[in-house]
Amino acid sequence: MRIAIDAMGGDHAPDATVEGALLAAKEWSDVDIVLVGDEERIRALMPAGAKPANVSVRHASDVIAADDEPVKAVRRKKDASMVVAGRLIREGEADAMISAGNTGALMTTALLVVGRIDGIERPALAPMLPTMDGSGVLALDLGANMDATPEQLLQYAIMGSIYRNKVHGLPKPRVGLLNVGTEAMKGNELTKAAYPLLEQAPIHFVGNVESRDVLHGNCDVLVCDGFVGNIMLKAMEGTVGAIFSALKTEFTRSFMSKLAAAVLKPGLSAFKKKMDYGEHGAAPLLGIDGLVLKSHGSSDANAIKNAVRQARIALANRLVEAISTETSRKREG
Amino acid sequence: MRIAIDAMGGDHAPDATVEGALLAAKEWSDVDIVLVGDEERIRALMPAGAKPANVSVRHASDVIAADDEPVKAVRRKKDASMVVAGRLIREGEADAMISAGNTGALMTTALLVVGRIDGIERPALAPMLPTMDGSGVLALDLGANMDATPEQLLQYAIMGSIYRNKVHGLPKPRVGLLNVGTEAMKGNELTKAAYPLLEQAPIHFVGNVESRDVLHGNCDVLVCDGFVGNIMLKAMEGTVGAIFSALKTEFTRSFMSKLAAAVLKPGLSAFKKKMDYGEHGAAPLLGIDGLVLKSHGSSDANAIKNAVRQARIALANRLVEAISTETSRKREG
Numbered sequence: 048m049r050i051a052i053d054a055m056g057g058d059h060a061p062d063a064t065v066e067g068a069l070l071a072a073k074e075w076s077d078v079d080i081v082l083v084g085d086e087e088r089i090r091a092l093m094p095a096g097a098k099p100a101n102v103s104v105r106h107a108s109d110v111i112a113a114d115d116e117p118v119k120a121v122r123r124k125k126d127a128s129m130v131v132a133g134r135l136i137r138e139g140e141a142d143a144m145i146s147a148g149n150t151g152a153l154m155t156t157a158l159l160v161v162g163r164i165d166g167i168e169r170p171a172l173a174p175m176l177p178t179m180d181g182s183g184v185l186a187l188d189l190g191a192n193m194d195a196t197p198e199q200l201l202q203y204a205i206m207g208s209i210y211r212n213k214v215h216g217l218p219k220p221r222v223g224l225l226n227v228g229t230e231a232m233k234g235n236e237l238t239k240a241a242y243p244l245l246e247q248a249p250i251h252f253v254g255n256v257e258s259r260d261v262l263h264g265n266c267d268v269l270v271c272d273g274f275v276g277n278i279m280l281k282a283m284e285g286t287v288g289a290i291f292s293a294l295k296t297e298f299t300r301s302f303m304s305k306l307a308a309a310v311l312k313p314g315l316s317a318f319k320k321k322m323d324y325g326e327h328g329a330a331p332l333l334g335i336d337g338l339v340l341k342s343h344g345s346s347d348a349n350a351i352k353n354a355v356r357q358a359r360i361a362l363a364n365r366l367v368e369a370i371s372t373e374t375s376r377k378r379e380g
Numbered sequence: 381m382r383i384a385i386d387a388m389g390g391d392h393a394p395d396a397t398v399e400g401a402l403l404a405a406k407e408w409s410d411v412d413i414v415l416v417g418d419e420e421r422i423r424a425l426m427p428a429g430a431k432p433a434n435v436s437v438r439h440a441s442d443v444i445a446a447d448d449e450p451v452k453a454v455r456r457k458k459d460a461s462m463v464v465a466g467r468l469i470r471e472g473e474a475d476a477m478i479s480a481g482n483t484g485a486l487m488t489t490a491l492l493v494v495g496r497i498d499g500i501e502r503p504a505l506a507p508m509l510p511t512m513d514g515s516g517v518l519a520l521d522l523g524a525n526m527d528a529t530p531e532q533l534l535q536y537a538i539m540g541s542i543y544r545n546k547v548h549g550l551p552k553p554r555v556g557l558l559n560v561g562t563e564a565m566k567g568n569e570l571t572k573a574a575y576p577l578l579e580q581a582p583i584h585f586v587g588n589v590e591s592r593d594v595l596h597g598n599c600d601v602l603v604c605d606g607f608v609g610n611i612m613l614k615a616m617e618g619t620v621g622a623i624f625s626a627l628k629t630e631f632t633r634s635f636m637s638k639l640a641a642a643v644l645k646p647g648l649s650a651f652k653k654k655m656d657y658g659e660h661g662a663a664p665l666l667g668i669d670g671l672v673l674k675s676h677g678s679s680d681a682n683a684i685k686n687a688v689r690q691a692r693i694a695l696a697n698r699l700v701e702a703i704s705t706e707t708s709r710k711r712e713g
Contacts, residue, residue: 179622190560193568227523227610235526235607258611259618274568275611277560278591282612285592286619289512290655297647304647307640314630314637322623 056148067351117151223266387417389481400684450484556599
């Protein structure tokens with residue numbers, strides 16, 4: 048299996064991407080990694096003899112910056128590392144791509160360069176959100192599209208369910224619909240129309256899930272439109288940040304509280320890390336005709352290596368083919 | 381000014397409502413309070429001589445329960461305390477009503493019994509959400525209507541701005557639009573269409589506000605549709621709850637951590653209380669042709685007294701008339 052890595056994407060690129068690729072190549076000999084980006088800079092990070100046989104470099108002269116306007120950047124920078132990586136999938140030279148770069152640009156690359164699976168109306172960005180029990184929940188869409196139709200929510204549910212099954216091995220992933228109450232008739236026009244579609248879908252639909260319960264892990268796949276999902280995620284992030292900044296104030300209030308804080312800190316740091324959704328692996332862009340993984344912008348070498356692990360499992364279990372088969376069956380059925 | 385209190389609404393009714401009414405009546409002699417509900421039970425809580433001259437009782441034989449289906453309950457229980465209180469406003473016998481009862485039923489009572497202000501399409505529930513600096517933000521709509529049009533978001537913005545000015549005395553309330561990014565063109569179809577309307581409105585519009593920044597108090601009025609607002613609020617509540625339950629686990633892990641917790645607890649409890657939106661007063665239902673305040677279900681006597689304080693300020697500053705004038709001017713202009 049051939050995995051293209053956008054070597055220039057992310058806050059710590061290309062150091063972290065190259066180092067991560069080397070770690071992954073060493074660990075998994077069945078993987079061929081193509082580092083896409085500035086050849087000179089990439090090779091400088093792989094001293095003579097350090098490049099394993101299953102790592103190659105594909106030169107790309109341009110880079111999409113974090114603050115580039117996504118659609119414009121993808122259209123104009125045809126030789127950007129991210130765009131070239133997408134083209135490798137399109138042209139059958141790679142099975143998957145990983146990027147820690149500009150999220151909007153990656154979604155645009157996926158859509159315009161790699162292309163959608165036939166029958167999928169809109170691809171969805173599907174990160175794992177943390178839950179208290181550590182198991183996590185795959186939430187989609189988290190921002191690939193702001194608005195959604197009931198039919199699109201249905202497709203998100205099916206794709207998310209297949210992902211959790213193929214990549215995480217859950218035999219019967221529980222799918223919940225993000226809503227303002229648990230009763231079937233709750234919600235806005237979108238969720239009310241989506242509910243009966245989800246009930247009839249070939250998934251294990253567990254009904255509506257309230258945002259206050261998401262952290263309790265009562266579903267494995269959480270379905271929502273990109274606007275609402277983004278509002279929810281950022282509300283959680285903002286609250287975690289605010290509480291930990293308040294804790295810091297408490298902890299430094301007096302000599303006694305500093306002592307107390309020293310006792311509690313290790314446990315709290317572990318908890319904070321658990322709550323950080325950046326820690327929970329790369330987010331797949333589901334519905335794309337090829338495997339596209341978005342790694343967190345702050346990814347270090349280990350995060351890149353873990354993204355390769357994810358890609359490897361998804362490829363071995365033929366994730367994209369499974370989604371494609373399910374959606375074409377739906378169309379014909 | 382005459383304020384009707386639904387004496388039977390809330391977890392601690394009628395004890396808390398009657399006690400709160402007595403406290404308020406004693407503090408403000410310019411207020412006449414009408415306790416609406418089971419006369420016998422209410423009078424039993426006011427022993428001979430304990431009833432101030434500015435408190436009266438209006439008998440209502442029925443009660444709307446917390447789990448009653450709102451619309452059905454309001455339509456069928458015509459002699460429920462909440463419905464009778466609404467009728468007092470409608471018939472000019474009261475200027476305001478306060479209820480700690482079933483929120484959905486109160487919104488239905490407000491809409492069907494009290495009635496809308498002419499020109500207001502949808503009333504909005506507008507609680508104060510906590511912010512880190514303690515100043516709070518008025519968020520609307522937080523669930524009176526699930527879907528909204530751009531024009532309705534505009535009305536929410538105007539009503540919220542007038543409320544913050546008239547009731548909280550802010551000369552120029554900063555109005556923000558809840559969105560997924562701060563740039564003007566961000567968002568879903570609804571927020572993109574609402575943005576230019578808010579820019580042209582007679583308010584101090586400060587642009588889009590992300591849910592992660594709401595706690596930082598960068599606006600005084602936060603505008604959103606009821607579905608999104610509810611998802612955001614419950615995400616925050618759920619996160620606060622999850623973190624404090626994790627803290628509890630850390631605090632009880634060992635003898636040392638219990639000692640440490642004892643040092644930190646007072647500060648953390650104060651913080652948790654600050655983050656509890658139930659602590660931030662009653663929520664007005666704006667757009668109703670009369671003042672309707674929703675007090676938290678768990679309201680104690682002090683919360684009821686504080687709701688009377690809020691009602692008194694809103695009535696003295698002619699809040700409902702100001703909203704009515706602004707919306708009729710808009711219609712004619």
